Amino acid sequence: MKKTRFQPGLYKSLTSYFIKNTLAGRKRFPLVLMLEPTHRCNLACMGCDRIRTAADGDLTVERCLEAARECRAPVVAVTGGEPMLYRELPRLVSGLLAEGKYIYLCTNGILAREFIESFDPDPRLTLNFHLDGMQGTHDRITGLPGSFEKSVESIRLARRRGFRISTNTTVYKASETAELDSLFALLDNIGVDGMLISPAFAYQSVEEKDKIFFDRREINEKFNLMSGFLKKYPLINTPTYMDFLRGRRQLRCTPWGNPTFNPLGWKSPCYLVTDGYYDTYARMMEQTDWKVYEQGKDPRCSNCMVHGGYETTVMRLAFTSPREMLRLALWNMTKTR
Numbered sequence: 071m072k073k074t075r076f077q078p079g080l081y082k083s084l085t086s087y088f089i090k091n092t093l094a095g096r097k098r099f100p101l102v103l104m105l106e107p108t109h110r111c112n113l114a115c116m117g118c119d120r121i122r123t124a125a126d127g128d129l130t131v132e133r134c135l136e137a138a139r140e141c142r143a144p145v146v147a148v149t150g151g152e153p154m155l156y157r158e159l160p161r162l163v164s165g166l167l168a169e170g171k172y173i174y175l176c177t178n179g180i181l182a183r184e185f186i187e188s189f190d191p192d193p194r195l196t197l198n199f200h201l202d203g204m205q206g207t208h209d210r211i212t213g214l215p216g217s218f219e220k221s222v223e224s225i226r227l228a229r230r231r232g233f234r235i236s237t238n239t240t241v242y243k244a245s246e247t248a249e250l251d252s253l254f255a256l257l258d259n260i261g262v263d264g265m266l267i268s269p270a271f272a273y274q275s276v277e278e279k280d281k282i283f284f285d286r287r288e289i290n291e292k293f294n295l296m297s298g299f300l301k302k303y304p305l306i307n308t309p310t311y312m313d314f315l316r317g318r319r320q321l322r323c324t325p326w327g328n329p330t331f332n333p334l335g336w337k338s339p340c341y342l343v344t345d346g347y348y349d350t351y352a353r354m355m356e357q358t359d360w361k362v363y364e365q366g367k368d369p370r371c372s373n374c375m376v377h378g379g380y381e382t383t384v385m386r387l388a389f390t391s392p393r394e395m396l397r398l399a400l401w402n403m404t405k406t407r
């Protein structure tokens with residue numbers, strides 16, 4: 071059977087979630103929980119914030135499941151750190167599936183073999199592999215020779231085992247567009263279900279920011295340059311978000327759409343910026359001054375076009391505008407395998 075970019079069940083689940091929250095009069099409710107059970111990692115990637123601000127100690131599976139219940143987001147991105155280093159990953163993933171969640175399990179793929187071979191594929195589970203370029207570039211960004219080859223091996227194995235697979239590619243200032251085209255052609259050839267492409271997040275903790283990260287104008291230029299070849303591939307960036315990245319559409323951020331929970335607590339205000347941590351989701355929601363971030367008034371928001379903040383805005387638009395919903399539905403059904 072042909073696959074859509076996102077599972078039809080996910081759309082159903084999101085629709086009923088939106089309706090329930092709207093009827094309950096909730097103004098702010100999350101779509102995706104960014105769950106970081108560990109900050110330990112086997113790599114030291116160039117643009118990564120978590121290895122620079124890492125928390126000691128891992129979350130327990132019980133605390134992770136409690137967090138998922140607390141915020142009620144229908145989708146959970148299990149990220150980190152490298153989740154494959156989290157000893158109880160199979161129990162965590164099984165627990166989240168039992169809670170009815172849709173899961174994106176984010177990994178650099180290097181240590182993924184054991185999980186792929188021993189865990190049963192599930193229609194609500196997507197393995198999301200991180201690849202930033204072809205061999206030379208990816209290995210240089212990750213700081214580990216051979217990391218590209220290992221990741222590609224894991225993707226091929228996951229394909230053979232029947233997992234739903236997506237990839238996540240970060241575009242840096244130095245990324246060559248022709249090389250990204252070659253990378254996506256390779257991934258498409260392997261048969262990945264969806265590809266996510268994002269401009270590098272301008273983390274405060276990363277030194278030499280100006281050399282690595284784009285400003286908004288540069289993001290617009292780069293994504294316009296890639297427009298032609300990106301059409302060939304099953305991107306999972308929505309078309310409205312792509313218009314935003316190309317500078318053809320203005321959007322406001324939805325900072326509470328993807329709350330982050332990790333061993334330090336609930337991170338405020340967003341995945342990218344940290345002003346503080348809270349022990350409960352409710353306290354984080356109550357005590358964060360959302361209007362500042364929703365209106366883009368914080369200077370740290372000025373160059374941010376991160377999908378976590380703006381794809382939620384696109385989803386909210388779709389649930390309030392039939393035109394946007396139709397655009398999203400048609401897009402979801404095309405470029406499938």
Ligand code: SF4
Pocket residue numbers: 323324325339340341342343363364366368370371374375376378379
């Ligand atoms: S614009 Fe970016 S940095 Fe600002 S709140 Fe939204 S996601 Fe965070």
